[in-house]
Amino acid sequence: xxxxxxxxxxxxxxxxxxxxxxLTRFYKLxxxxxxxxxxxxxxxxxxxxxxxxxxxxANPKLFSYGxxxxxxxxxxxxxxxxxxxxxxxxxxIIGRSLAAFFSTLTLVNIYLISKRVFLKxxxxxxxxxxxxxxxxxxxxxxxxxxxxxxxxxxxxxxxxFLIKYSEKLRxxxxxxxxxxxxxxGGTKVSSFAVLPFVLTMVxxxxxxxxxxxxxxxxxxxFLTIIFVFFFVTFPYAILDYENFKGTTRYESSLSMGDIxxxxxRSFENTLPFIFQLTKIYPYILGIVLMVFSIIGSVxxxxxxxxxxxxxxxxxxxxxxxxxxxxxxIKIPGARTAPVYRNxxxxxxxxxxxxxxxSYFIFNSLLYTKWTRxxxxxxxxxxILSFVGISEIVGRFKDSTxxxxxxxxxxxxxxxxxxxxxxxxxxIYVRPxxxxxxxxxxxxxxxxxxxxxxxxxxxxxxxxxxSYTKIPFDFxxxxxxxxxxxxFVNDIQKSDYFIIQSRRIYKNHKxxxxxxxxxxxNALFSGKLGFEEVAAFNSxxxxxxxxxxxxxxxxxxxxxxxxxxxxxxxxxxxIKSYPNNYYVELLRR
Numbered sequence: 001x002x003x004x005x006x007x008x009x010x011x012x013x014x015x016x017x018x019x020x021x022x023l024t025r026f027y028k029l030x031x032x033x034x035x036x037x038x039x040x041x042x043x044x045x046x047x048x049x050x051x052x053x054x055x056x057x058a059n060p061k062l063f064s065y066g067x068x069x070x071x072x073x074x075x076x077x078x079x080x081x082x083x084x085x086x087x088x089x090x091x092x093i094i095g096r097s098l099a100a101f102f103s104t105l106t107l108v109n110i111y112l113i114s115k116r117v118f119l120k121x122x123x124x125x126x127x128x129x130x131x132x133x134x135x136x137x138x139x140x141x142x143x144x145x146x147x148x149x150x151x152x153x154x155x156x157x158x159x160x161f162l163i164k165y166s167e168k169l170r171x172x173x174x175x176x177x178x179x180x181x182x183x184x185g186g187t188k189v190s191s192f193a194v195l196p197f198v199l200t201m202v203x204x205x206x207x208x209x210x211x212x213x214x215x216x217x218x219x220x221x222f223l224t225i226i227f228v229f230f231f232v233t234f235p236y237a238i239l240d241y242e243n244f245k246g247t248t249r250y251e252s253s254l255s256m257g258d259i260x261x262x263x264x265r266s267f268e269n270t271l272p273f274i275f276q277l278t279k280i281y282p283y284i285l286g287i288v289l290m291v292f293s294i295i296g297s298v299x300x301x302x303x304x305x306x307x308x309x310x311x312x313x314x315x316x317x318x319x320x321x322x323x324x325x326x327x328x329i330k331i332p333g334a335r336t337a338p339v340y341r342n343x344x345x346x347x348x349x350x351x352x353x354x355x356x357x358s359y360f361i362f363n364s365l366l367y368t369k370w371t372r373x374x375x376x377x378x379x380x381x382x383i384l385s386f387v388g389i390s391e392i393v394g395r396f397k398d399s400t401x402x403x404x405x406x407x408x409x410x411x412x413x414x415x416x417x418x419x420x421x422x423x424x425x426x427i428y429v430r431p432x433x434x435x436x437x438x439x440x441x442x443x444x445x446x447x448x449x450x451x452x453x454x455x456x457x458x459x460x461x462x463x464x465x466s467y468t469k470i471p472f473d474f475x476x477x478x479x480x481x482x483x484x485x486x487f488v489n490d491i492q493k494s495d496y497f498i499i500q501s502r503r504i505y506k507n508h509k510x511x512x513x514x515x516x517x518x519x520x521n522a523l524f525s526g527k528l529g530f531e532e533v534a535a536f537n538s539x540x541x542x543x544x545x546x547x548x549x550x551x552x553x554x555x556x557x558x559x560x561x562x563x564x565x566x567x568x569x570x571x572x573x574i575k576s577y578p579n580n581y582y583v584e585l586l587r588r
Contacts, residue, residue: 013126014111021107021133024421025100025142028428029093031564033435036092037458038563041145045091048073059236063247065147068187068233072098072150095145102153103142107132109156110379116163117348117383124386127410131385134421136540137284137371137378143428143564147188148375154184155191155376159355162198166205166347174202174218178225185226186233189248191376193362197354199223257367262456262475264368265507266558272364275557280371283556284378286420292413293381296388297356300349303391307346349387356380371560385413423540423551427565433538437498437568438462440534445496452494454504461498461568470494474504478513487519488582495573497523497530501566502554515586522585529575538565 036042047060047070060070073095080086080094110132114125132138141148158180165173181198184191203219210218230237237244253259257267267275281290356377363373393406441462445451448468453460455471462469470490477483491497499505508516522528542549553560554567561567 010122010126014108014129017111017126017129017133018104018107020130021104022100024133024139024425025103026097027425029096029100029143031143031428031432033432035432035434035459035463037434038144038146039458041092041095042458044069044073044095044145048077048091048095052077059240061236061240061243063237063240063244064251065188066186066234067236068183069095069098069145069147069150071233092145096143099145099149100142103138103149106138106149106153106156106379109153109160110383112160113156113163113352113379114383114386116160116167117345117352117387118390119345121390121406123410124390127414128383128386131289131414131417132379132382134418135285135289135378135382136421136424137375139421139424140284140560140564141372141375144372146372148372151184151187151191152376152379154180154187155194155355156379158184158194158198159351159380162201163348163351166201166351167344169206169210171218171221174222175225177202178222179229182226182229183233185230186237189234189237190362190373194355194358195226197358201351201354255366255368263503265475266503267367267369268507268512270369272369275369276360276364276374279555279557280369280374280560281381283551283553283560284371284374285381286417288416289382289385289413289420292385292388292409296384296386296391297353297381299388299391300353300384304346304350304353307343352380352383352387356384369557371557386410389413419542420540423542423549426541427538430538433536433565433568434459434461434463436538437534437536437570438464440536441465441467441570444534449495450493452490452497454498454500456503457500460500474508474516474519477519478515484515484583484586485579488579488586491528491582492576492579497571497573499567499569499571501558501562501568503558503562506554506558514588518586518588523571527585528582529573529577530571531574532569533572534570535567536569537567 043062044065047062047067050058050060051070051074056071056074060067062070073091076094076098077089077091080089107129111125111129114128118124138149138152141152158177161173161177161180164170165177177198181191181195185195199219199222202222203215205215207215250259254261254264257264277290277294281293285293359377360374363369363377366373389406389409393402393409396402396405438461441451442465445462445465445467447466450468450470451462452470452472455473456475457471460469460471472487472490473483477487504516505520508520510517519528523530537552537554539553540551
């Protein structure tokens with residue numbers, strides 16, 4: 001096949017992959033069947049509402065994120081109203097559509113980065129993009145109006161332009177890299193976690209030829225452009241600096257665990273890195289892809305380290321250091337300048353690893369380890385998985401073996417990734433679990449029944465119906481003595497108890513929250529006088545005829561499930577006890 005036909009074939013395949021990404025991201029953006037269950041979406045929509053009510057130049061007062069998503073939703077809403085004559089477009093759907101749009105464009109960024117990394121393998125960029133189209137973590141965030149899909153697009157695009165800049169040192173590529181980093185920061189300030197690494201790369205790129213002064217000038221220009229685009233997309237971070245500083249200080253204290261709130265209790269006593277590798281990455285990537293990604297990351301770091309150490313030893317030699325110990329070190333090629341035929345490849349690996357580690361290490365060390373925090377690492381982790389495959393098969397000298405094992409390893413990643421993605425996508429194909437459970441309540445629970453539920457959710461099941469719902473504050477039950485007697489009265493008069501998600505009963509240990517722990521222990525054992533009458537889940541699954549493969553993912557980091565596919569359990573009271581019985585049961 002000649003070069004023209006090969007290029008055309010690759011473009012067609014890329015189009016098919018992107019179209020697949022569109023399907024997996026845009027399908028069922030109205031998940032929730034008319035209800036909206038993600039609490040962060042309300043913060044962004046509230047900020048858009050301020051602009052609608054007070055004008056474009058009003059302060060959105062959304063300092064926990066950036067303003068880029070707010071202005072973008074506002075702009076799209078204006079276009080739909082004034083150009084397409086849609087009188088009242090749904091802001092949630094606009095925001096989710098934009099998230100899906102940027103998530104789809106990220107597939108193109110991943111392809112472009114992979115083309116620079118895998119110069120000798122035209123298939124790997126397509127393989128990487130195909131896997132990315134099905135990765136559960138990217139699909140899920142594309143269905144949320146949260147900043148992660150937006151910032152991941154800008155971060156991956158900045159990585160692509162940084163790779164281009166490292167190749168030819170063009171100012172245009174430097175400016176585009178800075179623009180992307182600035183807009184990413186205006187989307188979410190934590191995007192700047194990558195800034196120290198990127199700035200280091202800009203300063204040291206070909207410093208031997210350019211000189212320190214010229215590279216310092218470029219670094220200053222780089223920071224200036226970042227500031228300009230950060231200001232344009234998040235102006236009130238500067239114009240209302242005191243509020244921005246106050247919110248940033250609060251969010252930092254929350255992230256570091258200095259401030260404890262009810263929705264961060266699941267991170268108590270969790271181990272950095274181990275938590276992400278056991279409770280997040282297996283679910284957002286799939287086990288197989290995660291294993292290959294770890295292998296690829298280790299190989300990339302070792303290869304970069306080998307290259308770096310050889311240059312370091314050569315640098316020491318050039319300084320003519322008089323260390324007797326140094327003279328005894330035997331390093332092959334230490335006294336000759338290291339020569340790498342694939343030095344460009346090493347630099348590209350360095351950029352990939354630098355972006356990945358900047359986010360992975362920074363977020364892993366935080367007290368709060370939400371799934372979405374590692375979202376920007378996903379594209380780099382996918383690419384690094386194929387770096388590992390490329391390095392492993394590159395050890396074979398025989399080209400036939402190299403191609404054969406390259407294909408085997410590639411499909412060993414691609415096939416499980418597609419299966420995992422299809423299984424997760426099934427969540428959005430089925431009715432939302434909260435509407436399913438609401439329908440069950442409607443058909444099986446008598447009208448005017450009293451339903452005890454858990455508070456702290458955006459909405460509680462049942463979503464509709466003529467029932468008396470008592471959303472109880474479990475989060476302060478152990479710290480507020482008055483709540484115990486209120487709770488006992490609520491148990492006494494209730495007909496049903498509904499668990500809304502795993503958030504409370506999996507996060508409250510006896511040592512810290514004995515009353516809450518005792519309640520759920522008594523509930524599950526039957527000592528409370530309630531029995532489970534229904535349970536609803538929407539686990540990722542694959543059905544082929546009578547065969548069903550299911551992934552019970554409730555044990556993952558809680559935000560992976562509680563927003564779009566929580567497990568809901570309904571208990572009916574079958575025996576009532578006097579109040580003192582409940583008090584004694586809860587105080588054990």
